[in-house]
Amino acid sequence: MSINIGGGVNFDSKQRWIRNLCNEHAVTILGMQETKLTSPNHAAFKAFWGNFNFKFASSSATGLSGGILTMWDPSIFSCNKVISQNHVLIVEGTLANCSDPYFLVNVYAPQTKIRKRCLWNYISSFMSSNVGNFIIFGDFNSVRSPQERFGSKFSFSDADYFNNFIGSCNLTDIPLGGREFTRFNKSFSKRAKLDRFVVSDGLLRVFPLLSGLILSNIWSDHCPILMKNDVLDYGPIPFKLFNSWFNIEGFDDIVIKAWNSFNSSLSNNPQSRFKNKLKHVKEALKTWHKNIRLAAIHNKKLLQTSLAYIDAQIDNGIPYDSLAADRVTILKDIAKI
Template identity: 55%
Template sequence: MWGNFNFKVASSSVSGRSGGIVTIWDPRVFSSKRVISFGNLLIVEGAFVGSARTTFLINIYAPQSQVKKKRLWDYIRNFVTQNAGDFIVFGDFNAVRFPHERYGTCFNQAEANDFNSFIHDCGLVDIKLGGKAFSQFNKRFTHRSLLDRFLVSDGILGTFPYLSGIILSNLWSDHCPIILRNERVDYGPIPFKLFHSWFEIKGFEEVVTKAWNDNTGLTSHNPQLRFKDKLKRVKEALKLWHNSYKSKQCLAKINILKEIDQMDALLDACSDPFQLATNRCIHIKTLEQMESLEAHNQAQKYKKLVHSLGDENSSFFHTAINRKRKKLQIEGVMSDGIWISNPIQVKETFLNFFVNKFKHSPNSIIGTE
């Protein structure tokens, strides 16, 4: 299957009409220690080469009965709780999580709740699947479901942060093959860094609007190049504005602190401190607002630093970041029935879509640049 005969295999026994479950792996990539097999479950315990952390490959062919499925979820839940290591749970779960994952057949909310509770209790992450929307079809394509998937633990995401799945075409089986791969997709650098606190500062919108509407020196007729040049101009304008604003804020903070010290000295000798106390409260409130904006910026900087450099004492934050990254990551796009994952082609597909959507219409009364 991968061009050589250097592989190992584990299998479960036949169960009814099911021919059993088979797991095949390359020993140069994964080293096995023991195999647990029964009924609808095949577990291979081992470790990826170069890693000392134990990994469990749990291959599933879930039964049709809701009661039996619940028993299977309970067994795996207990197994994950009682064994330390990373987990990759995959196969035919014979259950869906949400109504949109089933077409042409009735959606069982109770069964979905059991399945979702199992995923949540085990701390597993459902890997997003690209390609086709469903993994199982009947012969007439009137019934479609997403029954096959990969569920991984947070440790797997830490080792393979760019995991993605692709549902391929099915030619003979009623189920589609799925490829799980760890491939980094680079869409290039982000345009520029932007702090959330800037949106609360007076004058920020005016700077962005003025820089964006300034078409001086934009000679290219290529819309992509014009868009890039506009973003570059906005970046330069924001950089100058932020440096100026930061200098003014620093000077204003020093002056406020000096005035507060002067007021404190006057309050000790003043017989009627009402007006001084009022002015002092106003200065304190202004100082708190300035420090609040600085705190927001520092929090955003720290979050970026932890994401890039790592912190051995913040595994919780690493987990949250990895989960969010998997949720927001663009794996690819379907265009004319073809799954596209190349970043350059994905960008072109998005551009062509919006160009066609917003192109000038003969009946339009609104001009475009």
Template identity: 40%
Template sequence: MTSGVLANFWGNKNFEFACVESSGHSGGMVWMWDPKVLKIEVVLKNRHFLLIRGSTVGSGDPINLLNVYAPQNTVAKRNLWDEISSVIDSSVGAWVLAGDFNSVSSAEERRHSKFKPVCANQFNEFIFNNGLLEYPMQGRRFTCVRDNGKKLSKLDRFLVCSEFFNKWPNACVRVIQCYKSDHSPILLELVDLNFGPRPFRIFNSWIEKAGFECDNR
């Protein structure tokens, strides 16, 4: 992947980038950033994720951005969750994970396609164990549309650490209509939008985790 090709997406040449090349028609990942906004010091490449680590220019706040392209196989996904978990370290700044996780967290995130409870439980365990949170999604409920609109899934998302979430509590994820792909682009909008009270979500698999307590009063 060349800077000339990426400039068509960015709009000019005032950017830096890191990428993992695709395998055939799938698997490619890229981060692009404005060096006047982000100072990136570390790039970690993996077949299924791309991590850039640095700080915001001016404030110097450390930030970790991890792009994910998860495999389809359940065992391979579990191995990926373990590998990403070994990389996440809250002591080195805020974390933002984004991309195609190829997993849903509940049956409601699939329509007319097979739901795998084991895969969902493993994904929810990964989210819970790393203290990750998700913003409400606006525009569309599903990000992947296949078979002429018959099969719908929410496979693409942003997951952020509590530090990032607390700094931008009113942000949201907006789903953009897709044209050339079966996946819709998603945008994380860090603006003060008022969509009413933030919904609270809980997964059944969390209840069995150590340290999770329910007040039945």
């Protein structure tokens, strides 16, 4: 997953948002742009990832702008080398059970045309000098066609140079579903598709089912973008008891009811009776929490559908002001869930 987090990393809501996305989509590699960090912040990185089971590489911000961060699950990806240049962070390594080299190229492109061309030339030269599978992702600050920009001036020369870079390097621009644009200003009057994944042909031979998705932007003016190969099934979820359950209405009632309804006369062994009684409570809690979770998932999907409908109206030209209040309410309800 890649996201320009626009405004830095030290915000609880932003950290929680990214962490929930990582958990929901089983993210194993995470790229961020515009961290605005001058040095690594392990506490913030852990807050994004959800635990300390990660490795990372980062490049520092210059002044009050910039900063790139790439994080990964060390059981999935092993790093051999990190190359940090202006506006790009390259992590070279290998995937689990694969000896071929992989290059994670995290891009935060500059604004000016000349500096962008220097960046495309650098990446092109790097690719020609290194053999392996390339995943280039991030905020490219360029679009490929007039259809990828709304409300601002389209530069044919900038698009031509960007397209030539992609074509000359034999890169494939992974189609992104979900939404039409990835970056919006506050009033939604300006929109552009600035974020994307472009990959080398070798990667597509290894992962032929690659697809991309633009997720909703809640705490940034850029949308997170997600690339995946297929759906992974990690098996049944183990039963756990979380402190947050104690605050859900009905928790006490379900525990008391299950405890009192168990027939303890089925065993003469006190230890066995107690163990079976706890097991009975556990099964009742599992059923109760499953129903609570399904209801929350259902409500969240309804809210996300409403949010997608509003965003589609905005994309089609409906004034943002007329929809702003409803959109803010929906975002608050999603965050509450």
